Amino acid sequence: DAKQASVMLHALNEEGKLLLGLDVTYQAWSRVGKGWLYAPTRWKMFRPLCDKIYLWFARNRYSISRWLTGSSRCDSCRLK
Structure with missing residues (x-):
C-alpha cells in the first residue's frame, strides 16, 4: 500500500523480484x-x-x- 511504500523504497526487477531500500538504489545506479x-x-x-x-x-x-x-517537502514537486 502507499503508506508502506512511503516508508521504504520498493521496486520490481525484470524477473519480478521485489527489491527494497538500498537494494533498489544499488540496482538503479548499477x-x-x-x-x-x-x-x-x-x-x-x-x-x-x-x-x-x-x-x-x-x-x-x-x-x-x-x-x-x-522546508520538509518540495511544494513544486509534490504529487497532487
Whole structure:
C-alpha cells in the first residue's frame, strides 16, 4: 500500500523480484554504470549497518530536509 511504500523504497526487477531500500538504489545506479558508488552498502560486512542507517534516514527524511533546506517537502514537486 502507499503508506508502506512511503516508508521504504520498493521496486520490481525484470524477473519480478521485489527489491527494497538500498537494494533498489544499488540496482538503479548499477543500470547507469555507477553501481560502484553503492556497492559497499551491499557488502556483507557493511550491509546490516547500512540498512539500519537507511531505515533511520527514510523515517526521518522530512525532518532532515527541513533542517537542511528549511522546508520538509518540495511544494513544486509534490504529487497532487
